[in-house]
Amino acid sequence: MDQFTINLLFVGASFAIYIGIAIWARAGSTSEFYAAGRGVHPVTNGMATAADWMSAASFISMAGLIAFTGYDNSTFLMGWTGGYVLLALLLAPYLRKFGKFTVSEFIGDRFYSQTARMVAVLCLIVASLTYVIGQMTGVGVAFGRFLEVNNTTGLLIGACVVFAYAVFGGMKGVTYTQVAQYVVLIMAYTIPAIFISLQLTGNPIPALGLFGEHTASGEPLLAKLDAIVTELGFREYTMHHGDTFNMVLFTLSLMIGTAGLPHVIMRFFTVPKVSDARWSAGWALVFIALLYLTAPAVGAMARLNISEMMWPNGGIDGGAVTVQQIEEEERYDWMATWQKTGLLGWEDKNGDGRIQYYNDANPDMQTLAAEKGWQGNELTNFNRDILVLANPEIANLPGWVIGLVAAGGLAAALSTAAGLLLAISSAVSHDLIKGAVNPRISERGELLSARVAMAVAIVVATYLGLNPPGFAAQTVALAFGLAAASIFPALMMGIFSTRINNTGAVAGMLAGLVVTLVYIFLHKGWFFIPDTNSFTDANPLLGTVQSTSFGAVGAAINFTVAYLVAGMTKATPEEIKELVESVRIPRGASAAQDH
Amino acid sequence: MADNSSNSTYWATNIRIILISLVIWALVSFGFGILLRPLLAGIPVGGTDLGFWFAQQGSILVFLGIIFFYAWRMNRLDREHGVDEE
Numbered sequence: 134m135d136q137f138t139i140n141l142l143f144v145g146a147s148f149a150i151y152i153g154i155a156i157w158a159r160a161g162s163t164s165e166f167y168a169a170g171r172g173v174h175p176v177t178n179g180m181a182t183a184a185d186w187m188s189a190a191s192f193i194s195m196a197g198l199i200a201f202t203g204y205d206n207s208t209f210l211m212g213w214t215g216g217y218v219l220l221a222l223l224l225a226p227y228l229r230k231f232g233k234f235t236v237s238e239f240i241g242d243r244f245y246s247q248t249a250r251m252v253a254v255l256c257l258i259v260a261s262l263t264y265v266i267g268q269m270t271g272v273g274v275a276f277g278r279f280l281e282v283n284n285t286t287g288l289l290i291g292a293c294v295v296f297a298y299a300v301f302g303g304m305k306g307v308t309y310t311q312v313a314q315y316v317v318l319i320m321a322y323t324i325p326a327i328f329i330s331l332q333l334t335g336n337p338i339p340a341l342g343l344f345g346e347h348t349a350s351g352e353p354l355l356a357k358l359d360a361i362v363t364e365l366g367f368r369e370y371t372m373h374h375g376d377t378f379n380m381v382l383f384t385l386s387l388m389i390g391t392a393g394l395p396h397v398i399m400r401f402f403t404v405p406k407v408s409d410a411r412w413s414a415g416w417a418l419v420f421i422a423l424l425y426l427t428a429p430a431v432g433a434m435a436r437l438n439i440s441e442m443m444w445p446n447g448g449i450d451g452g453a454v455t456v457q458q459i460e461e462e463e464r465y466d467w468m469a470t471w472q473k474t475g476l477l478g479w480e481d482k483n484g485d486g487r488i489q490y491y492n493d494a495n496p497d498m499q500t501l502a503a504e505k506g507w508q509g510n511e512l513t514n515f516n517r518d519i520l521v522l523a524n525p526e527i528a529n530l531p532g533w534v535i536g537l538v539a540a541g542g543l544a545a546a547l548s549t550a551a552g553l554l555l556a557i558s559s560a561v562s563h564d565l566i567k568g569a570v571n572p573r574i575s576e577r578g579e580l581l582s583a584r585v586a587m588a589v590a591i592v593v594a595t596y597l598g599l600n601p602p603g604f605a606a607q608t609v610a611l612a613f614g615l616a617a618a619s620i621f622p623a624l625m626m627g628i629f630s631t632r633i634n635n636t637g638a639v640a641g642m643l644a645g646l647v648v649t650l651v652y653i654f655l656h657k658g659w660f661f662i663p664d665t666n667s668f669t670d671a672n673p674l675l676g677t678v679q680s681t682s683f684g685a686v687g688a689a690i691n692f693t694v695a696y697l698v699a700g701m702t703k704a705t706p707e708e709i710k711e712l713v714e715s716v717r718i719p720r721g722a723s724a725a726q727d728h
Numbered sequence: 729m730a731d732n733s734s735n736s737t738y739w740a741t742n743i744r745i746i747l748i749s750l751v752i753w754a755l756v757s758f759g760f761g762i763l764l765r766p767l768l769a770g771i772p773v774g775g776t777d778l779g780f781w782f783a784q785q786g787s788i789l790v791f792l793g794i795i796f797f798y799a800w801r802m803n804r805l806d807r808e809h810g811v812d813e814e
Contacts, residue, residue: 207783211757214788217751221795222746226802340785344774353775373765378805381758406813411799418795422788431786515767717739718811 134533140279143536144543154310174313177312177385179416181578182400184315186417187424188264188549189271191543192318194606197520199432200439203362203370205380207429209606212613214390214418214425219621221414224392225285225401227628227716231409233402236395236620238562243627245709247569252642256619257395259646260612261560262555262590264394266661267608268550269295270597274518274605275542277474284475285599292595295550296588301484314544319423320664321541325525325534326427329434330529332414335411347437358433361440363447363490366498366693371434376677381609386684390613396549396556407719435524441667442527443512444492449501453487453511467526471519483507490624517604554587561586602657605679612683613655617688619644626695628717631710637699649683656680738809745801749794757787 161619191213199206233239237257241250269288272295277287323339330342334354347357359369368374391397401410401419441467443454459479471477479488483506484548490512491498522542525534562583567574574582601608619642626633626641633641656673657680658665670679678686760768765779773781806812 204780204783207761207780210784211787212759215753215757218749218791218794222749222798230811343784344776344781355775357775359775371780374763377762380762384757384762408799408803408813411802415795415799418788418792422792426785426787479785545748604757649778714735717814718735719806720811721813 134532136535137281139532139536140539142541143533144279147540147544149308150313150317157309175404175413176416176603177419178400178404178409178413180315180416180420181309181311182397182413184311184318184544184548185400185552186549187315187318187421187545188607189268189275189410189542189546191424191428191607192322192545193274193520193521194604194609195269196428196431196435196524197517197602198606200436200520201515201517203368203433203436204373205375207388208380208384209610210425212399213385213391214383216261217414217418219388219392220319220397220401221411222626223400225410225414226407226619226719228398228624229401229404230407230716230719235559236398236565236624237560240623240627242659242714243709244623244635244638245706246639249623249635249639249642250364250564251569251637252646253620253623254560256615256642256646257560258557259466259650260619261396261557262594263615264549264612265557265590265594266597266601266607267554267605267612268546268553269594270601270608271605272546272550273598274474274516275478275522275546277476278519279539279543280469280520281473284716285475287474288595288598290573290593291546292598295547295554296591311548314548315593317537317544318721319420321329321537321544322424322431322521323427325528325530325538326431328530328534329438329524329528330430333434333437338695340408340426340432343430343433348645352491354437354462355433356435357631361437361448363445365440366495366501367492370436375628377434379677379679379682382678382685383580383682386614386617386682386688387610388482389617389621389688390610390684392490393619393624394613395505395560395620396552397617398624399556402609403583415451433525435527436518438527439515440490443488447603449491453489455487456481457486458486464529467523470526471523474516474585475517476516476519478511478524482509488512494563554590557590558587587717597661599665600661602661607681614649614653614681614684616686618649618691622691622695626692628713629706631713633695633704634705636702637695637697638708640698641691641695644694645687648690652687653680653681734809735811737806738811741805742802745798745805748797752790753794756782756790760786 155341171638178431195209198209228239230241233242237253240253241247248485269292272291273284273288275287276282276291277284280287280290282290285602326339327337330336330339333347334342334345335348336342336345343354345354346352347354350357355371359371362370363367401413402411404410444451445454445458446452453464459468468477468479481488485506488511489507491502491507491510493499493502521536525538562579566582567579602611622645623638623642626638652674654660654666656666668674670681732808760779761783765777765783768782771778801813
């Protein structure tokens with residue numbers, strides 16, 4: 134059986150399971166759609182949250198970004214897990230106590246203002262839409278590879294599947310489908326990592342293998358990796374090279390953004406009790422950590438494997454891999470398959486029949502290249518987003534592992550994309566159209582507008598996904614910046630301060646969102662249209678602050694503006710202060726009235 | 729009113745626990761993982777130093793500890809102040 138068939142089988146079987154579960158859960162459950170989480174054990178709920186949360190960015194993209202940059206991209210690891218601390222301590226229990234189902238509803242009620250609710254809807258749509266673009270990038274990569282077509286065709290096919298999936302899978306039995314998706318996703322991520330860790334270090338736990346010994350050389354794995362990449366003129370893997378201030382800001386933006394993303398927050402509305410909301414955040418992070426502790430090992434080991442494959446005879450002195458080897462040897466087959474997607478490319482520039490992979494921007498390497506007659510790096514294109522999907526092929530693992538990874542990548546991208554599209558469509562149909570434009574809209578009309586909103590969102594995301602503003606994880610990082618600058622501060626101030634009034638909150642959210650969005654557009658192009666940018670992230674407008682790191686600055690602007698404006702306008706009414714007091718204690722509203 | 733003063737002690741204690749937790753949260757990630765890494769450079773861990781470990785794995789494990797500690801501590805505090813859910 135060839136690899137293509139195996140991939141189809143695995144992806145087909147996993148889809149059959151999700152659909153089967155969706156039908157089963159639908160038949161067995163009479164509870165309403167929003168209450169799907171109630172009565173579900175916090176551990177199960179944590180697993181579903183983990184699947185909802187870990188997207189194409191975590192699964193497909195993150196390890197690749199770590200692999201090619203090393204220590205500096207630890208930001209993704211800390212940022213996307215540290216946000217759960219903020220969520221568990223500052224938001225989850227209080228929002229659960231409040232007891233409404235959407236983030237915009239909380240903001241509308243707490244700030245006693247329809248305008249505040251509409252601004253929250255706007256922030257939610259902008260952040261979620263940016264997030265979907267990142268998912269579509271990942272979906273394009275995964276479908277491109279697994280159907281063996283180019284990236285654009287893969288993206289278009291993926292868009293159709295996501296649309297069908299969001300309409301079908303989104304409506305019923307979400308929680309249990311997501312549990313199945315988590316199981317597929319985590320197996321697909323860890324099984325190849327275990328194989329590779331065993332090959333390289335003899336340790337079956339990749340997270341420990343990363344700090345273990347490289348069996349072939351007897352050196353520590355990371356020391357060996359540092360030696361190999363520096364020989365090729367790249368910077369040491371384990372050392373800090375970038376700007377420290379930007380690294381701190383970027384990590385902080387990802388953390389705050391995690392706690393401000395509506396589709397994650399919504400999960401904590403549906404647990405049975407306030408105390409469960411606290412536990413549930415912890416369980417979600419346990420299941421997320423299983424992948425996040427493995428990811429740095431996947432990155433480092435893949436970088437080592439790729440470097441050794443390009444120089445198979447023991448470093449530069451042994452000579453580079455020959456074109457003939459790439460074309461004929463079985464262990465290089467992955468290069469030919471990935472070349473078809475247009476995301477991997479090589480070119481024998483100096484015509485010596487070998488492919489030299491090195492850092493041609495490094496002056497020392499340029500001197501060496503002149504001596505050796507090299508004419509630049511010949512591994513001309515290596516898209517970071519392919520690394521995790523190509524990893525089992527690079528390590529020469531059995532066909533079923535490769536099929537499993539294809540299924541896992543699609544599970545990650547589809548579950549998150551569907552969740553986000555649902556968040557967007559419910560914001561448009563429920564909060565915007567029913568809440569403001571036409572309160573007397575019929576149920577059918579509301580449903581129709583939800584589907585239309587979903588279709589528009591997916592068309593926009595697909596169009597922008599064809600020319601993404603970055604690799605999947607970078608695009609997603611922009612979405613986090615937007616959520617950090619707009620939604621998180623409003624929620625936090627709503628709970629922890631009674632001083633912030635309606636005007637303050639609206640001014641704060643608008644200031645945070647607009648400034649952050651403008652900063653992103655200045656660097657990534659207006660509305661992400663290529664070549665309309667005035668600055669680049671290599672040389673940003675403000676010092677060393679890149680557009681992906683701006684979310685924390687946007688959040689600070691939001692807080693400051695809200696405080697200043699609230700100080701100048703009418704104080705919060707007493708009944709709202711009482712609402713805030715009641716949100717702060719877990720005991721239910723009816724019990725509190727007994728005193 | 730006794731209940732109000734109990735509630736304000738409850739809230740003040742909660743804020744104190746949150747602040748302590750957030751100090752640890754920042755110390756392991758922004759501190760040990762990034763800014764204080766040079767200070768930890770002398771402590772070798774598997775071919776690199778302790779700061780690298782905190783940035784890639786240690787901070788995540790500490791985050792887990794913080795969340796579970798907070799859940800446990802707050803659920804106890806709820807009962808002490810009689811504000812838990814029946």
